[in-house]
Structure formats: structure tokens, C-alpha cells
Amino acid sequence: MGDKRQRARVQGSWAKPLPKPPTRPAGPCPSSSSWSSGPSTVEFHQPSKQKRDVPMEKTIDKEGVYEISHGPSGVSTLRLFPGFLLQEEADWVFSTLLADLPWSQKTNHRQGEAYEEPRLTCWYGELPYTYSNSTLTANPEWHPALSSLRASLEQHSGRSFNSLLCNLYRDGKDSIGWHSDNEPALGPQPTIASLSLGDTRVFSLRKQPVPEASGDYTYVEKLRIPLAHGALLMMEGYTQEDWQHRVAKEYHDRGPRINLTFRNMFPGPTRHAKEKVPRGQRPDKAFP
Template identity: 40%
Template sequence: MASSPSKRKAASSEDADEADGEGRRRLRSRRAPVTPPPSPPPPTAPPPLSAVLAAALERPLSWRKVSAEGLDVDYCRLLGRAQADRTLADLERELDYFTGELARVFVFGKWHDIPRQQCSFGDPGLSYKFSGRTVPARPWPEPLLALRAAVEKASGTSFNFVLINRYRSGQDHMGEHQDAEKELDPAAPIASVSLGQPRDFVFRHRDARRPRPHKKDIPTVKLSLEHGSLLLMNPPTNQVWYHSLPPRKACPGVRVNLTFRRMLPPPPP
């Protein structure tokens, strides 16, 4: 039976639609592929700490002199907040602290755990003896080399050893003592850099510690050591005054203190 004109017309329309769709598919296949958007650039590596500290020292330093009978101290803000934050972060990532016997001291005839964390670094062959211990000098890591260069530029003094104390909280502290060991160069200052939680640093004259009637009424000297600060203890401070960092419950944050020293060369074997 022959199809009706209306059916033939519908079939013809369907064939045309199919041909048109096929043509569009072929046209799309001939088009150039779509280029994906470019990937974002990789994150820029932070500048080395040496560059950060060099930039910090381009500004003049404002020094404060603190003096008394036999006390000669210079104090300044060595680093701005951003530079101090970066330095502390690098040191927290880089440093490992002593454990075991090196984390103890011999005081008043007994061994005691040090109420803070410690480590030390320095030039080859150097060590530091105090409180019944001999502290070895490990090789300088890059962050400490950068900080030493900044301290040397600010102070005008060269240093070959650093003792680092890390105070985990306000409970960690440092008892009253003198840095008067025979390995230290008596003509050089001790440069103390403070990072993190501000803490009180207290000086007391040796004659104020004596029993009466020989005790003298010499006032103590107290300084707040701020984040990024530098304290220079100049001679004869360590021969005349004791210093300490007492506990402070109101100061819960971490503090890292670095005392750069100039050690005398070891005697020949």
C-alpha cells in the first residue's frame, strides 16, 4: 500500500533533521580543541632569612644605655615585628634541644633538671663548661648564621658561640648567676637576643647578695626583654652583677633567647 502524502512529508522532515544534526556533529569535530586556562603560578618561596635580617638593619637602631655601679648594658629593638616573627618561626623549625644528661645541671651538690630547654652552636673545636657540664658546639645552621651576622653588625663585635634557652611557658625560668666562665673572652660583651614572649630580666649586684653586715643596699635593675630585642652585657657587668629570669605565671607564651658569646680558643693539646 502506498504511503499517504502526509506520511511521506513527515519522513522527509525527519531525514532532513537527522542530516542537519549529523552536519553539526561533523562541524564540531572539525573545530580546534578548547585550551584549558593556565595553571596558577607556584607559590613564591620566601626570601632567605639573611635577606630579611639585612633589610631590617637598614634602619638606624635606637639604643638605650642602662648603667649602675659596675653595670654597663645597651638595649635596642634589633628586629621589627615581622622580622622577629620570621626568625622565631625559622628557629622553631630548625633547632633540636638537648636531652638526657645534657639537660641537667649540677648545683649545690645535686643534679637537677634544667627548668627550660637548651642547645648550643659554634665554631669547630669550641665548647662551654658551666654547672658541671661541658656543652658541645654543634655546627651553625643557616638561620643562626644569619642572626649572628645581624648581631655582629649591630654590636660591632664578632662572636663564635651561641647558647640558646627556650622557655616553654612562664613556669620555665633561669636562676640567678654570672656568666663568668674562664672560656669567655672577658673583653667582649655577651649579646642576648630575645624572641617571643616578653619576660623580665633582673640584675642584682654581688654585694647585695652578701650576708649582713657586709650586704649593701644596692637596688636591683629590671628590664623587660621584648620580642626582637638585643641586650649587650658589656664588661665588667658579668664580674660584678648576677642576672636571672624569674618565673612569671602571667607570661604563658614561648620565649627563645640566644646569647652570642666570644669564646677563647682552646689551649693546644
């Protein structure tokens, strides 16, 4: 059938001339989606998504100095001394503080709702301490056991501490949620000395995500530090700026544990970290 008649039958006589079939370019036949010798095929390729691995949680359990990150704010350092207090001394301090300190359950406020912290606390220092929209009043009368611990920590670290938050985890259900100790009253790059007594609990840290992650912690670095009876952990440098920490609930039997966090507070307006203007778009979890 002549070309003219074929056009008339298939497309109607008004049809323009059929386009010429394209000719295969010279050279070797490229792979799919280009011309091949048989009927032409076009393969769809999914735009390649970068595969990312969720980093393995690392454990720190040996005595040492650990630079856990070098940015974005600066160097974050941990110092771990698992046997800072000898067993006998740790036993005596634990039972004395458990019996003598004025432990109470603090009520915090979030979005207008009151909730009780899942642990007991008491506070020592010349200044009140405000976090989660509730204030622990100043309490300058240090228990003698606490004063003596403060003196040995100051000698050991070369730092001074004028304040102390005591936490009592009654069992594995007591916990503290993700947070940073970055209240303005603690000043820039605060050094926190954290002494643990009683049953071992896992202290976890996670890096703050980059602003582009929009608060997604899936791919951030994570650390776990089992803190046993008599262990001292120092958090220094930019740890409070670039990392968060918590003690999660545990669903097997845990005995009571006391944690003492010695800090240095400066007079001035206090705001809790969660009220602070976030770096990038960093949404923080509540601080139970």
C-alpha cells in the same frame, strides 16, 4: 639621829662612813643620765643602728646606653635596642628556630645531685661549653638563620661572636636562676649580645654585694628589663663581674620565648662561674 648612830642601825657598826652625796655640777642641767635637781635617773639608750633603705628596683625599657655602675671592678654598661628586629622578621626567626633547632633539656649537677634545667637549650660553637658540672658539646654547624643573625649583630656592634647559647622558655614556669656569664673561657669583660623572640619576659639584674655583706643581697641595687619580641640587650664592661642576672618564673600565662646569647669563647680550661674562687666571701646561688 646623829650620823654615827644612823650608820650603826642601818649598816652595822663596822660600816665605813657613808659616801658624801655627789654635788651637781655648775651650769645648766644636762639631759637624762646626768645629774638633775630631782632624784637622779639614768635612761638607757639603745646603741643607734644605722637605718638602711632597701633600694627600689629600677626599670629600663627605653632604647639607650646605660652605665649601670662604675665599680667596684669598673664601668658596667647595658645597651638596649627594643626593636632591633622588625616584627615580621622577628616572627619568621622565632617560628623557624622553634621548629628547627635541636632543643633538649640539659642535666646539671649540684653537690652530687643531678637536676634538669627548667628550660630547653642548644649550643653552637667550635668549643664545648661547661657550666654547672655538665658540658654542652661543640656544635660548629650553625643554622642559616643563626649565621645571618650573627652577621648582623657583628656588623651592628663591631664585635665578633664565635658561640651561641639558645634558650627556650616553654612557658612562664621555665626560668634561669641568678648567675653571671663570667666563665674564664669568655675572657675578661666579655660582651654578650642577647636577642629575645616570642613572649616578653622580665630580665632582672642585681649588683654583687660588698664582701662585708656576706652574700646578703637585701640592700643591693636591682634592675628589671622587660625583653620583648625582637629586643636586643648588650651587656658590656664589668657587667659580668659586678652584677648577676636571671629570668624568674612567672605565675601567670606566658607563651614560649627564645633567647639567643651570642658570646666569644677562647680556648683553654673552662670552669663555670659557680666554681670560680669568689671575690671576697661571695656565695653564689645555684644556676638552675
